[in-house]
Amino acid sequence: MPELPEVETIVGDLRPHLEGRVIADVQVSWPRTIAEPVEDAGRFCAGVVGRQIVRVGRRGKLVWLCLDDGQSILIHLRMSGRLVLQPVQSGRHLRVTFALASARALPDDGGEPEYDYLYFYDQRKFGRIWLTTDAVRMLALLGPEPLASEFTPGELAVRLAKRRGALKPLLLNQRVIAGLGNIYADEALFCAGLHPRRAANTLSEQEIVRLHAAIQGVLQQAVRLHGTTFDGLFVRPGGEEGRHQEGLRVYGQAGLPCTRCGTPIERIVVGGRGTHICPRCQPLTRERAGKQGACR
DNA sequence: CTATGGCCCTGGTTGC
DNA sequence: TGCAACCAGGGCCATA
Helix, strand or coil, X not given: CCCHXXXXXXXXXXXXXXXXXXXXXXXXXXXXXXXXXXXXXXHHHHHHCCCEEEEEEEECCEEEEEECCCCEEEEECCCCEEEECCCCCCCCCEEEEEEEEECCCCCCCCCCCCCCEEEEEECCCCCEEEEECCHHHHHCCCCCCCXXXXXXXXXXXXXXXXXXXXXXXXXXXXXXCCCCCHHHHHHHHHHHCCCCCCEHHHCCHHHHHXXXXXXXXXXXXXXXXXXXXXXXXXXXXXXXXXXXXXXXXXXXXXXXXXXXXXXXXXXXXXXXXXXXXXXXXXXXXXXXXXXXXXXX
């Protein structure tokens, strides 16, 4: 389940191989992957073939390819989407293939090897790809980038203040903050010592500062380690795994002792999502236990 | 606004 | 052993 750190890793890996390349051809083997123009592989192909990729970026969990005519390709990996430069052994789960050409002859001292294809694999078929002339307007619907300087404790406070609902579903809402998914929402709440069912508008200023620092700290650490490979769902474009899985404190750790207090980690359901907590470090009623936050 | 539940999907796990 | 039921998960949508 690629979230912000995994998508950041993918984008960094792809950038040197894609920027400057021309899309020579596209094959769509599962048309529902194409979200815009809606399930229309033909118009999608017609729109991108011959275009040069001028920039590879990320916004929230979206991979953002800027084309030389002002259009953008947006790719959401959802649960099981993968972007790879070398074909996986079996062609199973292959949904879209981009054939790549060079914009100009390569210098012979080369540098990066040139790949001929970019493959989009997606076992569960939840991934989607958009072609749009107005990426900026689409992306404006997302909340702030949690690692950008605009994302301050004050900004977080404003976004939580009006909400009476539980904290965790809010953190997963991409219009509130862009890029958090189930793994990092659970990890951030643990690090902040906050219960996922706490009503968002009941946080003290100190708790908001702690949550802000936890979100940034958890994401930065995961980016540094190139994401979390859990269930083998996330693999980098070159085939390597992420290294953050060893750093998980609560996600997928049910039954194991809390790294901070030894209490067994529990799995509960919040907002319909599996949620992992330390019941002692993340009390629902405000007591001393979570005061300092659970990280470091 | 908030909560809940369904839908899209597959493949691994569980239950009989 | 074989097969059916169930579940996870991100985002979106409908309903209450």
